[in-house]
Amino acid sequence: MRWDHLGTAPPAPADAALFGADAVTTRTFDTPEFRGVTFHEIRARSILNRVPGASRMPFEWTVNPYRGCTHACVYCFARRSHAHLDLDTGLGFDSQIVVKVNAAELLARQLASPRWQGAHIAMGTNVDCYQRAEGRYRLMPGILTALLDRANPFSLLTKGTLVLRDLDLLVRAAEVTEVGVSVSVGFTDEELWRTLEPGTPAPHRRLDVVRVLGEHGIGCAVLMAPVVPFLGDSPEQLRATVRAVAAAGAVSVTPLVLHLRPGAREWFTAWLARHHPHLVGRYERLYAGGAYAPTWYQRRITRQVHELAAEFGIGPAHRDGPRRIPRPSPAPAGGPEQLTLL
Secondary structure (H helix, E strand, C coil): CCCHHHCCCCCCCCCCCCCCHHHEEEEECCCHHHCCCEEEEECCCCCEEECCCCCCCCCCEEECCEECCCCCCCCCHHHHHHHCCCCCCCHHHHHEEEEECCHHHHHHHHHCCCCCCCCCEEECCCCCCCCCHHHHHCCHHHHHHHHHHCCCCEEEEECCHHHHHHHHHHHHHHCCCCEEEEEECCCCCHHHHHHHCCCCCCHHHHHHHHHHHHHCCCCEEEEEEEECCCCCCCHHHHHHHHHHHHHCCCCEEEEEECCCCCCHHHHHHHHHHHHCHHHHHHHHHHCCCCCCCCHHHHHHHHHHHHHHHHHHCCECCCCCCCCCCCCCCCCCCCCCCCCCCC
16 A cells, blocks of 8 residues: 655645555454445544646535545546555445544644635535544544634535534534535436445435435535436436425535546446446447546536426526525513524
C-alpha cells in the first residue's frame, strides 16, 4: 500500500488531506456488518480540500472524512482515487476503508484560522460521509459541530439513512447558516438496487429521510443519480421514481445520467457482463466518446424528468441556496407565548 507519496511536509490548510505511513492503524471488526472490511485509521494533516478550477462542480471546498465506501455502488466515480494508494478500485474500494479519525478536531482548527474566509463546504461529494463506517466511527457529529460553531455554510449529499442520527445538529446549524441536504435516489427499482448499490439502504428508506428532514423544516433535494441507460431509463421507471420523490416532499429533483470514469468504468463493465451481457455492446456504443453519455441522451432524460417533476409539483434544482429554518420570534413581554402544534 502506498501512503508516503501523498506528501511528508505539513501542508497549508488549503491543501488536500495528507498522511504518512507511520500514522496508519489497520483494524478489522468481527461483526456481520463489517465482515470482510478492513479499516485504515489515519491522522490526516489537512481536511479542507480545494476543488480544482477545471472541475464541473458548483463548489470550491470539500470535506471527505473517508476514502473507499461500503455502499459498494458499482458505478461510483470515486473508485479511481483508491488507485492513488495502490489499492484495488474494485472490491478493494468497497472493503478497504480509509478513516480520517481526527477529521473533526482538524476541521475545527482549520475553520478557526484567520486565513479561512467562511466559504461554503460540500460533503459527500467523493464518498458517502454516512456510509456504514460512520455508525462506528461517528466522525460527522464533530464535523457538523465544528461547522455550527463557526456558522459556516455547508451542504451534504448522501445515500445513508444514518444522517437522521444527526438531525438535531442539522436543525441547529440551519438556524444560523445556510444548510443544504440532498439525498441520492436514481431509481426505485428494487431489483436494480440490490445488484447495483448492494451496500446502500433501499430507495424507499432514503426517501423516508427526505420526508423526515422536511417535517423538521429542512427542505431536502433529491439528486436522481444515476439514471442508468437501458436499465432505469424507461418512461415508466422515470415516472415511478419522480412520483416517489414528489410524495416524499422533496423540494427539487435533478437527474444525472450515469457517467463512467476510469476505475469505475472497468468495474461497471464487468458487472454488466455478468448481469446484463446483452447490453455490453449498447454501452460500448453509447459511451464510445468517453466517460459521459452523449449530450442528446442527457438532454432527453433531463427533459423527461423535468416534465414529470412539473406534473407532480416539484421542479429542477436552483442555485439560489437551500431553504432555511426561520429563527423563532422572541416571546412578548409579560410572559411566554403558548405554542400550538399544527
